[in-house]
Amino acid sequence: MVSLAEYLKLALDRVSFAKRLGLVPDAWQEDLLRSTSERVLLNCCRQSGKSTMTAVIALHRALYHPGSLILCLAPAPRQSQELFAKIAGFYRDLGRPVSPIGERKLSLELENGSRIMTYRAQRRPSGASAASPS
Numbered sequence: 001m002v003s004l005a006e007y008l009k010l011a012l013d014r015v016s017f018a019k020r021l022g023l024v025p026d027a028w029q030e031d032l033l034r035s036t037s038e039r040v041l042l043n044c045c046r047q048s049g050k051s052t053m054t055a056v057i058a059l060h061r062a063l064y065h066p067g068s069l070i071l072c073l074a075p076a077p078r079q080s081q082e083l084f085a086k087i088a089g090f091y092r093d094l095g096r097p098v099s100p101i102g103e104r105k106l107s108l109e110l111e112n113g114s115r116i117m118t119y120r121a122q123r124r125p126s127g128a129s130a131a132s133p134s
């Protein structure tokens with residue numbers, strides 16, 4: 001149970017939310033967490049924390065924006081599954097602050113109506129993309 005002040009701080013500031021998860025965001029990670037852009041392109045080296053920050057943003061959305069649908073998409077199933085595993089791990093680390101109504105290996109449904117699903121993005125011969133469950 002968190003106080004109202006703490007709840008509001010976590011809900012309104014994704015950097016505080018990341019710190020609550022035990023992370024110490026780098027400057028570029030803080031910029032990303034505070035970004036309100038609809039699309040973001042990350043030009044970063046390997047193992048710099050792209051997936052970790054994406055997982056923080058996805059979980060924050062699910063917890064504090066009821067009814068959100070969050071899709072983890074990647075060309076290979078393993079990639080989207082790894083991202084989902086990070087999100088699910090953070091969710092458990094926080095003690096499941098919004099109760100689950102469906103907690104499965106590749107999807108998470110919360111009682112606030114938010115859902116996080118894992119999909120493999122497929123490229124059709126025409127070039128149009130589609131998504132199917134991993």
Ligand SMILES: Nc1ncnc2c1ncn2[C@@H]1O[C@H](COP(=O)(O)OP(=O)(O)OP(=O)(O)O)[C@@H](O)[C@H]1O
Pocket residue numbers: 022023024025026029044045046047048049050051052053
């Ligand atoms: N701000 C941070 N504080 C603590 N640990 C961090 C932070 N950012 C990333 N890490 C750790 O760095 C490691 C690499 O993170 P992550 O897997 O997110 O990187 P990535 O850029 O997605 O890697 P890849 O290029 O392999 O996909 C992980 O162990 C993660 O926990």
Ligand SMILES: [Mg+2]
Pocket residue numbers: 050051052
């Ligand atoms: Mg990654």
